[in-house]
Amino acid sequence: MAMKKFLNDPDNLVDELLSGFALAHADKVKLTESNLVVRAKAKARDKVALVTLGGSGHEPALSGYVGEGMLDISVPGEIFAAPGPPKLIEALRMAERPAGVLLIVLNHDGDVMSANMAMEMAQQEGLNVKQILTHEDISTGPRDKPEQRRGLVGCLAVIKVAGAAAEQGASLDECLEIADRMERNMATLAVAVTSATHPCTGEAISEIPQADMIIGMGQHGESGSAQSKLKTADETAEIMLDMLVEDLSIKKGDDVLLMINGVGSTTLMEQYVVLNSCKKILDSRKINMVRCAAGEFLTVQEMGGFQMFMARMDDELIKLWDAACKCPCMAI
């Protein structure tokens, strides 16, 4: 099927989408000349700044999380493609402050390469920047090979808790420790049922047979491993929960945060149904779903499916998760 998207010249796509984004949220964010997304009202300079980078086409991620309680700067790239090192180093220079800067990077080759190059430059320039890598896709590698795991929606949890800590005045090392604790205790698994089209090429970015679902589908349509017939919400939730619980070694009585992230055309209705399935299953296993969320937090164009995120929570993480935030696409 031909692409049916409302677009103008694909070469201007990212410019236009960012400019529309900035219009819609002018009370919270603004765009710099080189298309960095920054807070409308900058955070006090004695607090740690949070910076992240990532390809576009995943709206509301990641720029939707710039604002009070979360990010200070987001560096958007092209569609599905990380920004290059020049833009990132510009952002780090802009964020630079005595309190330091935490750079949050999703584990995808391009993002990591850009981040590493920018980090090298930052070090040469003497900037006080530390980096945290998110890699929680359990379908692409075992827990002891984190470098093989992709960064999916889990970045949101890391940004939320580290952002809250920064807002409360935590030091760079403390923010990094919080981010790292969240990161080590989280896991995500994706399932896809229909493909998305790349808005620039107009091509489907994956092929999913008519009646099938694919568990482990990546954020850019990169295929996953387990393909099966489409299952009910209950069945799908059970399969995915099993894998997440096992990966995190979650035990009876553990407190978990569960998040259903719709990736595009899977309805909020379905996300709530799946969340309800998860709650039933977790209850039956005496695992405490202490917090949960459902919504489109990080999308893959109009792909059908969702990412299921689970994290083992402690009291401090819960408190930081609950802390107030005011961002274009997340407000607590």
Place this chain on the structure above:
Amino acid sequence: MAMKKFLNDPDNLVDELLSGFALAHADKVKLTESNLVVRAKAKARDKVALVTLGGSGHEPALSGYVGEGMLDISVPGEIFAAPGPPKLIEALRMAERPAGVLLIVLNHDGDVMSANMAMEMAQQEGLNVKQILTHEDISTGPRDKPEQRRGLVGCLAVIKVAGAAAEQGASLDECLEIADRMERNMATLAVAVTSATHPCTGEAISEIPQADMIIGMGQHGESGSAQSKLKTADETAEIMLDMLVEDLSIKKGDDVLLMINGVGSTTLMEQYVVLNSCKKILDSRKINMVRCAAGEFLTVQEMGGFQMFMARMDDELIKLWDAACKCPCMAI
């Protein structure tokens, strides 16, 4: 194509989705035994209460707008079908208070019939309830035949401003006046590019030719009038703005609120692009886009397309639109 949704028994769909919804937003809302959605923390009884009703399957509408600054009770019906009078009268009885109750009804036959019957009962019981009907779909009737116009995403603006007024202590008549002012000054037009499937029947609820878009498509896939080849964002925005501006008799120098409501699988990316197109066009006509928004506020399952909403704003309406609110799916 077969339906690819994560569901269990369709007969339990609404129960499950509401229960998942209540889980995800337990800090803001709760469900009553008969599936009314009410605030977790009730509003003071000396303030006007706002109640609305509507079919399910349009998430986050309408229950996502229950909370501080917006609704007090939402009465969800079955998928795409208004709740019957029994549930609605129960809600009105529950909302009843000296300050009075404002019932917001979208103009669809079922909703109106239920509301009228419940209003008759409420009057017999001596409840202090007034009703406002939203009918702003300019594709289904001329401005002087409001009864022919469907209620689309405009209900959100009415709920927002009336809810803010109620929260600030306005009387029932004042809330009604505000709601009515918003209602008379607003207009919506929808465009669809791909169909949705009815989650219970599994059938497509409309047919849209491969390369076409349909301007005027309704909230349940009811077809619209103007069918054409898919156009660019700029072109589509121009056509739709022309019709909205004409309907509202918007003049140079007028202040407008513009809202792009994604109905399902049209990405937030595209919504921002369209919003950006609108801004350019309005600027060129010297019409002031004083406020704007983009997002999925009222969806139609996984339908592709969006609703473009425009309203002529005065200072009081702008203030009420800007007022704080804390709802599951809208927070300012």
Place this chain on the structure above:
Amino acid sequence: MLLGAAGQIRENHRRLSELDSFGGDGDHGTTMLRAMENLEKSVASSRGGQMKQLLSETAWAVMGTDGGATGPLFGSFFMGMSNGAGQEERMDCVALASMFEAALECVRKRTKAEAGDKTIMDAMIPAVEQARLAADDGFGICGILERAAEAARRGADSTKDLQPRLGRAKNAAEQSLGHEDPGAVSVSLIFKGFLKGALEDGG
């Protein structure tokens, strides 16, 4: 009688949804099915007694279906039948015709639709008229229901050539040309069900 109506809808609900898909939102069959399930439950839980009371409970149950226009319209139909029913346990022929007239009147409070608008009215109006004529002609219960059901069927049939002027489908008027109005077909199924029910009850 009431259960006969439920049976007819159950057998045909798929066709009703299909008819609703030509311009409407394709849910009429599902909704009617749920309405009739509620009706059956209310019949099952009623402790015999008055027809009037049973009909009023049924009406409330049908209205509680959360089925868009269907709940209020069909609920009003049964509510009107209840209004028109006397205090007796069993109805006679004249009472039956009056009940249907009261039902139509009650539905009219909910909608401005007239014959020709491609709605339930195209089946309901002639059915009620024929019930009255049959009662006046001295027909028995089954005779009345037979003529009413036949009139409803023809009325529903006639909607094929009409374009809807009310309801969701009005915005896709052409799409429904050549197809019957689902609501009108439901009405004709209900009258057919009444007849079947009455025949089985032994009239």
Place this chain on the structure above:
Amino acid sequence: MLLGAAGQIRENHRRLSELDSFGGDGDHGTTMLRAMENLEKSVASSRGGQMKQLLSETAWAVMGTDGGATGPLFGSFFMGMSNGAGQEERMDCVALASMFEAALECVRKRTKAEAGDKTIMDAMIPAVEQARLAADDGFGICGILERAAEAARRGADSTKDLQPRLGRAKNAAEQSLGHEDPGAVSVSLIFKGFLKGALEDGG
């Protein structure tokens, strides 16, 4: 020489995106095209002068493409060439081979990929090796580029039978079987473009 590379990519970008769609995200052609447009702009705006400086500006422009892995990898390639370049305005044959070696080294800083992983390295490593050998054998600029380009082409070809172990496509390893790695093809197109450019410049 640089513009020759851009020309080759421009002619073949659709095929590159298509190759990237077997397991990857289908954007490699678009990204390379943008990278080469940035390269062209930087060449156009450079005021003649040093090769080293031009290459470094080019590298920065390519990195600024915001193209996922492509920016850093190909940017590093040009950056490495700049590092390896002397202060002279024109390069000689030995310098050329050293520049390529420095380029490879710089790319290696960004990735652990080795030959056989189905990445750009499968074309880049043999190309650089052959460039060195050709220089040692006393070939001229065009001769060096001819052997490097041929090695890159064969390297890219060889990726057909490989399964990716790095990059996005690694998660759909089987899907890419039988297809060349897009990044490796880009490398071979760049060397081919260098050669064409050098031939047109008259060497």
